[in-house]
Amino acid sequence: xxxxxxxxxxxxxxxxxxxxxxxxxxxxxxxxxxxxxxxxxxxxxxxxxxxxxxxxxxxxxxxxxxxxxxxxxxxxxxxxxxxxxxxxxxxxxxxxxxxxxxxxxxxxxxxxxxxxxxxxxxxxxxxxxxxxxxxxxxxxxxxxxxxxxxxxx
Amino acid sequence: xxxxxxxxxxxxxxxxxxxxxxxxxxxxxxxxxxxxxxxxxxxxxxxxxxxxxxxxxxxxxxxxxxxxxxxxxxxxxxxxxxxxxxxxxxxxxxxxxxxxxxxxxxxxxxxxxxxx
Numbered sequence: 525x526x527x528x529x530x531x532x533x534x535x536x537x538x539x540x541x542x543x544x545x546x547x548x549x550x551x552x553x554x555x556x557x558x559x560x561x562x563x564x565x566x567x568x569x570x571x572x573x574x575x576x577x578x579x580x581x582x583x584x585x586x587x588x589x590x591x592x593x594x595x596x597x598x599x600x601x602x603x604x605x606x607x608x609x610x611x612x613x614x615x616x617x618x619x620x621x622x623x624x625x626x627x628x629x630x631x632x633x634x635x636x637x638x639x640x641x642x643x644x645x646x647x648x649x650x651x652x653x654x655x656x657x658x659x660x661x662x663x664x665x666x667x668x669x670x671x672x673x674x675x676x677x
Numbered sequence: 678x679x680x681x682x683x684x685x686x687x688x689x690x691x692x693x694x695x696x697x698x699x700x701x702x703x704x705x706x707x708x709x710x711x712x713x714x715x716x717x718x719x720x721x722x723x724x725x726x727x728x729x730x731x732x733x734x735x736x737x738x739x740x741x742x743x744x745x746x747x748x749x750x751x752x753x754x755x756x757x758x759x760x761x762x763x764x765x766x767x768x769x770x771x772x773x774x775x776x777x778x779x780x781x782x783x784x785x786x787x788x789x790x791x792x793x
Contacts, residue, residue, distance in 0.1 A: 630728060
């Protein structure tokens with residue numbers, strides 16, 4: 525597990541232990557990576573974060589078109605793996621969790637422990653930090669900086 | 678919720694001491710049907726009991742005893758019981774200390790047979 529924010533580490537470690545997730549990515553609403561577990565290549569993380577954030581944005585737009593409040597979570601069940609994608613609100617702004625799990629756990633467990641992860645993150649978040657806004661012109665620089673920090677290159 | 682599942686769960690909640698009855702998908706540990714008192718964390722019980730049942734099933738099979746038909750977890754404050762209903766469902770009951778486990782077991786096995 526690698527994290528850019530120290531306060532994320534303990535809740536995420538607990539989640540990984542209890543949920544048996546294979547891959548986990550925590551990112552901001554705009555797709556900037558905050559922490560990851562299981563990815564070995566920066567490129568994979570970058571693609572997963574961008575796609576995850578885009579999917580959440582798309583479903584938000586879909587909910588709006590349908591006159592609904594935003595969807596709580598998305599789930600895709602594959603033959604061997606499932607993907608769970610859920611946005612959540614933090615004092616620092618919106619975050620998104622992307623979890624890939626295998627047949628040694630279940631969607632119910634992932635959902636259960638993800639909800640606990642969100643509560644623990646909210647409790648662990650440093651007080652006084654307002655919402656961070658990433659300007660479009662800074663996005664690429666910030667993205668590469670976070671990937672360098674996560675993968676050490 | 679289908680009438681069949683509703684009737685099955687209502688017959689469980691009529692047993693003294695039962696505070697919640699669940700039908701759980703064995704594939705993903707999600708609640709399929711639920712009849713529980715306020716304050717019962719049905720989703721959490723469903724996911725955790727389903728995971729435990731899967732591991733206990735593997736343990737029983739490793740011992741060469743075939744498929745388990747009933748699990749009973751006894752704690753100081755109450756009981757959680759589970760009975761597989763075919764390959765797809767798990768009947769789960771949460772009960773306090775007053776429950777008659779023998780009666781509960783009979784009823785759960787009957788329901789497991791009817792909804793399987």
